[in-house]
Amino acid sequence: MIRVSLMSSALLAPALLAAAPARAQAGGGKAAPATPIASEYPAAGIGEGTAQGKYNVSRWAEDWRAMADADQRDDPLDRLKFLPLTEDGKVYVTLSGEIRYRVQATTNPDLRDREAQRQERLRVFAGADLHLGEHVRVFGELAKARVDGVNLGTPAGNLRNALTLSQGFGEVYGTIGGASVGVRAGRQEFSDGPNLLTSVRDDPTLHFVLDGVRAYARGKRVRADLFDLRYVNYGQQGLSDDRTDGGRRFSGVTFGYALPGEVLGGSKLFFDPFVWRLRNRAATSNGSVAREERLFYGLHLYGDAGPVTLDWTVNHQRGTFGDRPIRAWQAFVAQTYRLGAAASAPRVGVHLDYxxxxxxxxxGTLRTASGLYGNNIYYSYQLFLTPTNLMSVSPNVSFTPVKRLRVTGEYTMAWRATEKDAVYRASGAAFAGTQDVAGKRIADLIRVQAIWAVTPRVSVTGRYEHLIAKDALTRAGYHSSDFLAAWLSLRF
Incomplete structure (x- = not known):
């Protein structure tokens, strides 16, 4: 879902920080018509991708039909966004692609006193969106991931992959009783929820994808999305070794309500209750392996109210891990304030997380909250924190010192919710030994990022982070760490 200003305050994704203000539908063109799969329900609240300027992190969420008009094209690549296959243009294909090259270095990897790690990451995406008339589409995307460097360890399949079908789905859609309805089946990105719980995870070279079915119905002010999805395990060789993980199943329903604009004196706010279930046949906790059923009952309020952008979530988790009950809570409260009328005006904000x-x-009862597959760089590109046994306060500021350059800074202070449990990293694994030491303070983090939007297709990003380890880490033998990165992104 499109949450540009707020998410930039939390330094969620580099391209997001340079994004233009949210609009009805991501895509090129000066006056793109309404997408054929959108109803009157505002596109900012339908839970499909995140806007990055005129692009979307989920490329199938873009609408490029305006490129049928030659006067709307700015360069030869715009021609690739609408290639008609019939004379009337009702059957057409949209091509998309991305190349991202990133170099990064991390001192004290794993927060241990050891040689620094250097990674050189390459991402290549190539996609095609085939529209077969007004009610059917097929989307496919191939991807390649490469990583080189020093002290790499064993790279996962989302960092090193010779070739993968990152997405491949069919969709049937139309209108029934004035509501837009549709069904999408196949391998797809799914981010219809709070960013800390569901995300495409743009930090790794390959996105987080799932296999399954999503169905939706959208009216003028209300919507409902039902889904039944399974995780995907990436291999490293080719198309044949990226398999559906039948042991991990994510299903549920998200409802949405677009609040009237008169609320708070003029606003664009959305309220999404959700009920989800995660089933994992081989979940782990403190070395134990058991079947886990975890239910999520949540409320999500987000959007703009004048100069304020907010994103608030509360959810209760319950279920079982083997024969042990699960009872857990999360609350994410993020907001920024725009210091001026222009979209590029400076913003100040803070996010409070529990x-x-x-x-x-x-x-006994498990009270460790799950972050599902949320944005794993929300707290740290070093991947040292996650919303499990965590309390944090993060004031932030973003500004544009010169045209096309966006700078964001943030200072995070993090504590354990309870000293009787470990400190957890973004993978969900515990920092070994932290459960045995006293001290609530985990770390302070200083983060600065600058994005230069060279053109709408080209961006350059620089980022620095410094993690200052505190008692909960240092008493277990962990150390402070620095992270430095630069990357170049090319899209069409």
Missing amino acids: ASGGGSYDG
Whole structure:
């Protein structure tokens, strides 16, 4: 879903920080018509991707039909956005692509006193969106991931992959009783929820994708999305070794309500209750492996109210891990304030986050909250924090010192919710030994990022982070760490 200003305040994704203000539908053109799959329900609240300027992180969420008009094209690549296959233009294909090259260095990897790690990451995406008339589409995307460097360890399949079908789905859509309805089936990105719980995870070279079905119905002010999805395990060789993980199943329903614009004296706010279930046949906790059923009951309020952009979430998690009950809570409260009328005006903000912990090491009720597959760089590109057994306060500021350059800074202070549980990293794994030491303070983090939008297709990003380890880490033998990165992104 499109949450440009707020998410930039939290330094969620580099391209997001340079994005233009949210608009009805991501895509090129000076006056793109309404997308054929959109209803009157505002596109900013339908849970399909995140705007990055005139592009979307989920490329199938873009609408490029305006490129049928030669006067709307700015360069030869715009011609690739609308290639008619019939004379009337009702059957057409949109091509998309991305190349991203990133170099990054991390001192004290894994927060241990050891040689620094250097990674050189290459991403190549190539996609095609085939529209077969007004009610059918087929989208496919191939991807390649490469990583080189020093002290790499064993790279995962989302960092090193010779070739993968990153997405491949069919969709049937139309209108029933004035509502826009549709069904999408196949391998797809799914980010219809709070960013800390569902995300495409743009930090790794390959996005996080799932296999399954999503169905939706959208009216003028209300919507409902139902889904039944399974995780995907990336291999590293080619198309044949990226398999559906039948052991992890994510399903549920998200409802949406677009609040009237009169609320708070003129606003664009959305309220999304959700009920989800995650089933994992081989979940782990403190070395134990068991079947886990975890239900998420949540409320999500987000959008703009004048100069304020907000994103608030609360959710309760319950279920079972083997024969042990699960009872956990999370609350994410983020907001920014725009200091001026222009979209490029400076913003100041703060996000306050809480995620319960406890029970992992005493055999009782599990109170460790799950971050599902949320944005794993929300707290740190070093991947050292996650919304499990965590309390954090993060004031931030973003500004544009010169045209096309956006700078964002943030200072995070993090504590454990309970000293009786470990500190957890973005993968969900515990920092070994932290459960046995006293001290609530985890770390302070200083983060600065600058994005230069050279053109709408080309951006250059620089980022620096410094993690200052505190008692909960240092008493278990962990150290402070620095992260420095630069990357070049090319899109069409």
